[in-house]
Structure formats: C-alpha cells, structure tokens
Amino acid sequence: MSNPPGLRDSKKAATRLMISNVATGLFLERGFENVSIDEIALEAGVARKTVFNYFPRKEDLVFDREDEGRELVRQAIAARGEQPPVLVFQALMRALVDEQHPMFRINRRPIQFWSAVADSPALTIRARELQGTLADDLAAILADALGRPHTDPEARLAASMLMGTLVVAYGEALRAFRTKRKVGEALAGVMERGFAGVNAALAGTPYVEREATPKPPRTSRSR
Known part of the structure; x- marks a missing residue:
C-alpha cells in the first residue's frame, strides 16, 4: 500500500530539510564554491x-526558507x-521577533551563515x-488583499x-550581536522606525487605514 498524502508530504519535507542542513554545514565549513x-x-x-x-539551483540549498515566510x-x-x-504584516513581524522565530533568531549560526554569503x-x-x-x-499579496492589480504603485511602494x-x-x-550590544533593541529600533516611515508614506490609503464604512443612503420622508 502507498503512503497517504499527509505522510508522503511529511517525508518529503523531512528529506528536503535534511539535504539543506547537510549542504549548509558543508558550505559553512568549506565555502559555497568549494562544495559540489x-x-x-x-x-x-x-x-x-x-x-x-528539491533544489533546482545550488543557491537554493542556502536560501530555503523564503517559501515558509511567504506562507506565514x-x-x-x-x-x-x-x-x-x-498593519497585519507589521504585527506578524513583531510576533516572529518576540517568539524568536528562526527567521529572526540571532546567534553565532546566522553570523556564520551571512559571512559565508558575503564571501561568495x-x-x-x-x-x-x-x-x-x-x-x-x-x-502582490497586499494588492490581492484589497482587490487591486499587482501593478498598484501603493502596494509596490x-x-x-x-x-x-x-x-x-x-x-x-x-x-549588535558582534559588538555585544542588545540584539533585540537594535532589531526592534530599526524595524519600528522603518514601519513608521511606511505608515506615513501610505497614510490615507486602505493599506494602513481601515476603509470607512459607507453610510446608508438617506431616504426622504413623505409628509
């Protein structure tokens, strides 16, 4: 009997993660260009x-979390x-930072990872x-949320x-990690300043402000 779809998907995900972890370890140890x-x-x-x-391009073995980010x-x-x-996007990013999601976890591993990226x-x-x-x-996700075209300049901005x-x-x-400063404060400080700039730039649009609920039309009363 074949495995049910859920089990097959789990096995595929586990295999993909295993290959990525092996590749990343080799890249960090020897350099991206030096590993086949x-x-x-x-x-x-x-x-x-x-x-x-699982990874059509060699570079995909390194950058393998973008699909997870898109789905979140x-x-x-x-x-x-x-x-x-x-605002929903900003709240999600704050939550990921607070829960120390791997996308925002700062320790020696990301330092080594991005150093390897810079060297390649x-x-x-x-x-x-x-x-x-x-x-x-x-x-595209932001534009879809408001029923606008993907070329909408406000969404792209x-x-x-x-x-x-x-x-x-x-x-x-x-x-901040390298210089032994408070990582959380450094990350949140820049992030909040940037978010404030986004909100100011998009002020007056439904991307950052709730759309006003249209009032029902007034009806004239007969005398």
Missing part, C-alpha cells in the same frame, strides 16, 4: 538527482478581518535577487519599504 552537488548528495545519502528534485504572510493577511494589510559572489547576487523577488511577492526595513533591521541586529 555530488559531495552534498554523498554526505546526505541521496542520489544527485534527488538533490536537484499569506495566512496572516488572509485572516486579517477588517485590519489594514500592512554567487550567494551575494542570489540574496539580492531574492530580496527583489520577495518584495514583488509581498506587493509599501512592499519595497517593508522589505528594505527588514533587511536593514536584520543587518543591524547582526552587528
């Missing part, structure tokens, strides 16, 4: 084809009720590409400012 797909497959105990089935944002905005989508031209280029892609995806805020805030948190 064949070596990753051998270390992970899988076929070379299996690695490519989609779920939060889908359940937003009457709350403006940008290919990974540096891919990181910049992903930042643009994620901003485009966020703009909001998304680019939000992504820029997170990138700068995360970078400041890494620097």
Whole structure:
C-alpha cells in the first residue's frame, strides 16, 4: 500500500530539510564554491538527482526558507478581518521577533551563515535577487488583499519599504550581536522606525487605514 498524502508530504519535507542542513554545514565549513552537488548528495545519502528534485539551483540549498515566510504572510493577511494589510504584516513581524522565530533568531549560526554569503559572489547576487523577488511577492499579496492589480504603485511602494526595513533591521541586529550590544533593541529600533516611515508614506490609503464604512443612503420622508 502507498503512503497517504499527509505522510508522503511529511517525508518529503523531512528529506528536503535534511539535504539543506547537510549542504549548509558543508558550505559553512568549506565555502559555497568549494562544495559540489555530488559531495552534498554523498554526505546526505541521496542520489544527485534527488538533490536537484528539491533544489533546482545550488543557491537554493542556502536560501530555503523564503517559501515558509511567504506562507506565514499569506495566512496572516488572509485572516486579517477588517485590519489594514500592512498593519497585519507589521504585527506578524513583531510576533516572529518576540517568539524568536528562526527567521529572526540571532546567534553565532546566522553570523556564520551571512559571512559565508558575503564571501561568495554567487550567494551575494542570489540574496539580492531574492530580496527583489520577495518584495514583488509581498506587493502582490497586499494588492490581492484589497482587490487591486499587482501593478498598484501603493502596494509596490509599501512592499519595497517593508522589505528594505527588514533587511536593514536584520543587518543591524547582526552587528549588535558582534559588538555585544542588545540584539533585540537594535532589531526592534530599526524595524519600528522603518514601519513608521511606511505608515506615513501610505497614510490615507486602505493599506494602513481601515476603509470607512459607507453610510446608508438617506431616504426622504413623505409628509
């Protein structure tokens, strides 16, 4: 008998995570350019084809959490009720920081990871590409929430400012860790300043303010 869909999906997710963890360990130890797909497959105990089935590009073995981030944002905005989508996004980011989600957890591992990225031209280029892609995806999610086209300039402005805020805030948190400053304060300080700028730029739009409930039309009374 074949495995039920839920079990198959769980096994696939576990295999994908295992391959990614093996690859990341090798990259941190020896450098991205110095590790081949064949070596990753051998270390992970899988076929070379299996690695490519899960990760079409070698760089994807390094940046493998963006889908999780997109899904968290989609779920939060889908359940937003009457709350403006940008404010929902900001609340989600604050919650992820407070709960020390891996996306915002700052310790020696992320320091090593981003140092490896900085040392690799290919990974540096891919990181910049992903930042643009994620901003485009966020703009589409925000626009969809209000029934607007994906080209809506207000959605694109909001998304680019939000992504820029997170990138700068995360970078400041890494620097705070290296210099033994309070990481949480460094991260939150930049993030809140950036969020305030987004809210000011989008003031008067339904991205940051609730849409006014239309009043029922007045009816004239006959005398």
